[in-house]
Amino acid sequence: MPTQLLTVNAITKGFVANQPPIVKNISFSVYTGEIFALLGPSGCGKTTTLRLIAGFEKADTGTISMAARALDDSNIHVPPESRGIGFVFQDYALFPHKNVLENVAFGLRKVSKKKRQERAFEVLEMVGLTNLHSRLPHHLSGGEQQRVALARAIIARPKLLLLDEPFSSLDPGLRQSTREEVRSLLKAEGISAVLVTHAQEEALSFAERLGVMKEGTLEQIGTPERVYRHPQTAYVADFLGQTNFIHAHIKDGIAETPFGRVKVEGADSGNALLSIRPECLQMITPDSQGNTKSGRVVGQAFKGHDFTYQVEVDGQQYFIQTDYRCPFQIGDTVLLKAESAVAVTPDPA
Template sequence: MPSTNSLKDAQSPRRSAGVTFAAGLSFENITHSYGDKPILSDLSLTVEPGEVLCLLGPSGSGKTTLLRIAAGIEAQSAGRVLLNGREIAGPDAFLPPERRGVGLMFQDFALFPHMTIVDNVRYGLTALPKPEARAEALNALERVGLADYAEDYPHRLSGGQQQRVALARALAPRPAVLLMDEPFSGLDSRLKDAIRADTLSILREARVTAIVVTHDAEEAMRMADRIALLKDGRLVQVGPSEILYRNPANLFAASFFSEVNLFEGVVLRGQVETPLGAIAAPDLADNKTVDVALRLSGLKIAAEGEGAAARILSRRFLGVVDMFTLAVEGLDEPIRARIRADEVPHGLRDVVVSMNERDTLVFEKAIKTD
């Protein structure tokens, strides 16, 4: 279906979502491996009732595996999963997926091509008589603005519409917790913002506890009450987006939320000297080797004034900003800068570069281990 129709459908009227009895979900010391390959290592995390939490991290960090363990599709090697304080997976219990009150929305939507849209939504309502199940399915479709498509088949719908059908199917049984695995990754970039905002609105109205897996930091910040950042099966940091962005736990967290230029330095008398100037490091001892991470948005470029001598190597217009690559005196590698478009006069080549200390982060250099 043409994308213009998809954009129209994304804004179509819908019924308010039915309220769910939200539950808290806790992971306690979850460890899991495939053969001798560790996937999750002693991970503990609690999702509060009614909270939207995003599991964020690169591919292979364990996000989807944790979701599958919560859903009951996989059994962890060690640790416990608790729903409202009741063990649903662990040494003393293992409830099958259909008895957990947990809904799962797959990345590829997993709609049955031979079933109508209403029958796809009705599929999980096996405990209800057929007429009641159909009525609930139609209600769920109305919530996502697709009641008029009930008798169509999935291939007749756009990607955005299929995503909303999958959401309706996941919400129809009124799950206590909804698990969503990269739910927007297959959508056209023009549709993504509208569908994501509509999905979040539906989750809020339904008051469902939701865990959303994503590898996109901006998407996580747009959706989540809190973000849990994973790396190599371990929890790096958890908290509201403002905390993870402004006070990242380490260089990995800082780099995940924004592009950075990286320098190495040594702390002397509470500060670190860099080719772009001195950076305060009051909490670190003298003679500590540190990494200095400078966000691309934290650089200023001028024709003259105070700063480090630099030469513009390239300039690319990206709409709101220009992306610069610069060679800086005293640095072996070029640095990059994002500056508001047209703020730097065109035609400049030799410039001075300075930095905003608020966009600069200092981390004690991690000791590499084998």
Template sequence: MFLTVNQLQVRYGQQGQAAVDGVSLGLRPGEIGVLIGPSGCGKTTLLRAVAGLERVSGGSITLGGETVSDASRHVPAEQRRIGMVFQDYALFPHLNVGRNVGFGIAKLPTREREARVAEVLKLVGLEGMQSRFPHELSGGQQQRVALARALAPNPRLLLLDEPFSNLDVDLRERLAHEVRGILKAANATALFVTHDQLEAFAIGDRIGVMHEGHLHQWDDAYALYHRPATRFVAEFIGHGVFAPAQIGMDAGEVTVQTPLGPLRDLEECPLPSAYEAGLCEVLLRADDIVHDDHAPVKAQIVRKAFRGSEFLYTLRLASGETLMTHVPSHHNHALGEWIGIRAEVDHVVTFARGGNASSPPAPAAARH
């Protein structure tokens, strides 16, 4: 691993409240990691600790084989060779693009510095814009200048703190894809903080979900969505609900009884013995629920959100349970209308009833 965070703790105040508590993660050279979670979860504090802007209370941070932080050692931020990109860009308004990008390499000979500035501006798609000033650029262009400035000194690690939060929603996801391409072209190792899942999915090789100072899961996007490590991850990532269920056996086959009827022919499912009497809660995501006019189960539309190509419907069954489903936008049903639905679930994720945020799902038994 190029970056290793091991059982990291960062505490604040006289009471020693842990903003980051026992976090471990790693990044290989050239990998992009993303930290995501609600406000106050500790993701920015963790980023600042890696940068050297916060002292750690326990655990360690190792960068390129060198321990830069532990309880007794703190390498100053300016000695870590880390580049940072902030959400407000922090560009100097009185300096043109070329001088902004070259700020961190001012000690290089003029010709070498100018060549490096031109090189990183080309990398970020702003070739030949050295003479422009920040106020003459769009928000997306300013963000690229900030990225070029951070890349110019060839940092060992790049840290990005919610760099797209000041941009409009449509631009954020597109720029996240573009920034991923830039970082991959530069072979940069990067750690990125965001609260936006689409950004995280667009840019990250590894994504960490944080809650109340703890890292619940450090994995790729597919695993976070389909194999959440805790109840909190299951709830935080994607759209879904927890529905009451009971796991049982029928003719030697594991079935899961849900408010939508039994789920059968499952690739992965816990055995009934995972829970007392098989009683549990099953995670049903919006893409597990299919609108089908001919289905025997009906649900009432209680909320609808237009997403362009689709609606996200919140539904209520006659029994009172709430579900969510994605429906193509030409199926424009009215609030209060009843529609047919059925479940299409490949593998089942279940949790103990009444579990807390850290509760893990029951392990799935592969189908024989």
């Protein structure tokens, strides 16, 4: 069994009296060597949660501990520099007047200048920037600045690394390659990490587990595959990617839908809101099967390796994801067939 490194238990944090708190009774754990993501829209409390873990803010209630050591509770608040936690800021926060080597070495204190430089060159080699050690930050690309910030954060060998939207300012192509490089480095060094992001693809591809946040609370925690394929609420289903919502009646785990009978996960009977991912819908020709209502293709978006179609059935439009070989065009009449559906808790009215 993996061991827990970080434990966040029922933390709450507000900044304005008589106003709802920004973070509301959040609990989660991060295991040794694990990459965990907090995913949610702007203003949901994810960065505040990260700052509470780092020690930049003190929780109003709840506890934070790391490796069985209390960092924050009603009586204790360990300062950031004493927590053994590294932090990579969204804007990297590099010193403009210091070169790469000096910026990285700044992250290591209480050792001789010689040892700081030796360790700085060691981590610069890890991130592939040894040959740029004498450059100033404004002479670096965005990806290079990001790696300098990462090197500075890991130079002191932290047990935990906190990443606050670290890839958001990079171009899409560079964002993906840098993300892969950072992930490989974290796994190679065995460093646990908490990533904060609003980008679904980033969280799904970077983290081993993630928590989806909404208005200061955690809606669901699990592996990326589990949370994406088995959302518990309509909010999680919608935030993790495009989906089709359908109201249906369920009996013995089977729902009657405009696409015929569909097996449902999460409910055995009664009325329910179903989430059906676009890739779980198929388009077939009308003469192949005659027991579902026909629809008309009203939209088509080509994305190189796949298509996203919109099909209208009884005045409602549904999204369907197919591969690039799909033959249907706008205006075609088709039947839809659902492979599976998940019953989710509707959003509050």
